[in-house]
Amino acid sequence: MVYESLIAIVEESVDNLAKSWSREVNNCEYLDTYKALPEKELFDRGQKLFTNLLHWLQTGASNEDAAKYFQEVGEERIGEGFPLSEVYYALYLEKKVLWSFVAWKEEITNKLKAVDAIEFMTVINNYFDLGNFYIIRGFMNKLYEDLSGSDKFSKEELEKIFSKGALYRETVKQIKDGMYGEGLNIGILR
Numbered sequence: 001m002v003y004e005s006l007i008a009i010v011e012e013s014v015d016n017l018a019k020s021w022s023r024e025v026n027n028c029e030y031l032d033t034y035k036a037l038p039e040k041e042l043f044d045r046g047q048k049l050f051t052n053l054l055h056w057l058q059t060g061a062s063n064e065d066a067a068k069y070f071q072e073v074g075e076e077r078i079g080e081g082f083p084l085s086e087v088y089y090a091l092y093l094e095k096k097v098l099w100s101f102v103a104w105k106e107e108i109t110n111k112l113k114a115v116d117a118i119e120f121m122t123v124i125n126n127y128f129d130l131g132n133f134y135i136i137r138g139f140m141n142k143l144y145e146d147l148s149g150s151d152k153f154s155k156e157e158l159e160k161i162f163s164k165g166a167l168y169r170e171t172v173k174q175i176k177d178g179m180y181g182e183g184l185n186i187g188i189l190r
Contacts, residue, residue, distance in 0.1 A: 004121060009102060010054045016044035017097055031080050034090055049094050053127055054152045061123060066130040074132075074138025078146075083137050088132060095128040 009088045010017070015104045022042050034042060052069050059065060102124075144162050147153055153161070 005101075006059045006120065007054065010050060010057065010098075013101060014047055014050045014054065015099060017050045017094075018043050020097045020101070021046035021049075021094050024097060025090065028093065029085050029095075030089050033086050033157070034127045046094065049091075052100075053098075056127060057123070063130060066127060070131045070134035071141075074135040074140075075142040077135070078139045078142045084136065084144070087135055087139065091128060091131050091135065095124070098124060149157035 007115060022039065025031050025046075028035075034045075037045070056062070056069075069096065074087065078084075089184055144158065147161075148155070148158055
């Protein structure tokens, strides 16, 4: 029921969600690069994210799908000259818009048991939290690639600037396995 309700809300509201997000962006003091986009392009970017959320839900909420989409967004945004802080904040606003849209839907608030409500919140939060991680990963990987090809920094200098960690692991599976393993270690997953 949780997935079906969320899918139905997003499916019927993609355009309204994108419009609300566009308004939020235009009223935000932190998103000058986004506000410089033509209104249609800004709307299209919001629509693309919510359409991707819908697809993600309909196809089983795969971490791999979210990783691919958001990593590409990070790579595209750095290529377009967006500051990482703006990309991060724009995604925050998309999550905020979705939550405010869901909050007043009676089919959600009146029918969910506590355990379903927690699952519902977890699903939404997972999508956007994965989004933040993979946007940053795509952004930083592209930045590293661009800087390493510029001959302005030595390999040692770049390694000092770009610390190792999950942003640079080779595959999504390694990250997923690492996260699952950490969950087992602290008793979250059984």
